[in-house]
């Protein structure tokens with residue numbers, strides 16, 4: 001049953017039962033502590049709790065309000081559709097994805113006889129998962145020596161942090177990552193990457209501030225080959241002067257990488273801060289004009305109520321969301337799974 005409905009029912013029952021079984025409102029931190037201690041970057045049951053707590057604010061803005069709208073409903077009428085539309089738009093789902101949700105939900109509900117609100121919420125969960133899953137492609141490695149991942153995005157979105165977390169994740173999975181400090185624009189950037197390198201116990205290739213980013217990547221790929229590293233995670237600057245400059249710089253980086261391997265970069269991940277809401281869509285559009293993007297990373301979901309933007313991105317960007325960030329620890333960067341995301345957002349059980 002949906003957590004939201006269970007809470008409501010428990011609250012309703014509280015007058016009869018002096019100790020109702022209400023789930024703790026601030027989401028269970030004990031699960032997350034355990035998952036972190038084990039250094040287990042796989043997908044365990046405790047990690048769903050972590051996802052759920054990471055999405056608490058977005059659940060407040062979207063999941064719970066949808067639940068309230070559907071409370072006591074078995075079917076959908078015009079006024080419910082209008083209320084749903086308003087709610088979805090307010091939660092950063094965006095116009096296209098909102099329309100798709102309403103159309104599909106109406107179509108599904110017409111075909112079935114539903115018994116209660118839980119069934120209706122279940123249908124909504126299906127529709128939301130379909131929208132996130134339609135073009136979903138999980139991140140995967142292809143054979144390459146080394147597999148080069150270029151990480152791009154505007155400043156402050158979480159590129160360097162994402163690289164650090166991915167390095168730990170990949171290392172735990174038995175790979176041999178190497179980090180490339182391609183953000184040469186900012187003095188502290190190299191130091192920050194070195195700290196992540198030390199934490200993950202992986203080598204970091206860097207040159208001085210103001211060095212040529214393409215030259216750092218050239219060094220990094222050479223070093224990876226020499227040392228048998230099989231993944232290069234390349235940081236890039238988010239703070240270039242303008243789009244033209246950014247385009248030139250990324251084009252040069254890509255050109256250099258292709259000297260080693262025509263297929264490189266094998267992945268280009270655009271990092272987006274979920275807190276920027278609809279602006280994330282504009283960033284996806286701009287960056288897809290300057291770099292051959294292969295996937296999205298949606299960070300800082302834990303700090304925002306705008307998690308609904310995942311639906312807008314899935315529907316409109318043409319790129320798959322491959323990782324999401326729901327906190328500061330390595331475990332908090334997770335492969336994106338549409339069904340788990342929707343379940344956590346709606347307060348349902350793990351799928």
Ligand SMILES: Nc1nc2c(ncn2[C@@H]2O[C@H](COP(=O)(O)OP(=O)(O)OP(=O)(O)O)[C@@H](O)[C@H]2O)c(=O)[nH]1
Pocket residue numbers: 153154155156157158159160161162183189237238239299300301302303324325326327328332
């Ligand atoms: N709560 C939370 N914080 C995050 C997440 N991802 C990144 N951050 C924080 O966001 C801040 C910026 O992260 P960085 O990794 O430095 O961002 P960046 O894109 O490399 O920034 P520049 O190098 O300035 O372009 C840091 O304080 C991170 O700890 C996340 O998923 N959740």
Ligand SMILES: [Mg+2]
Pocket residue numbers: 159160161183189235
């Ligand atoms: Mg950075």
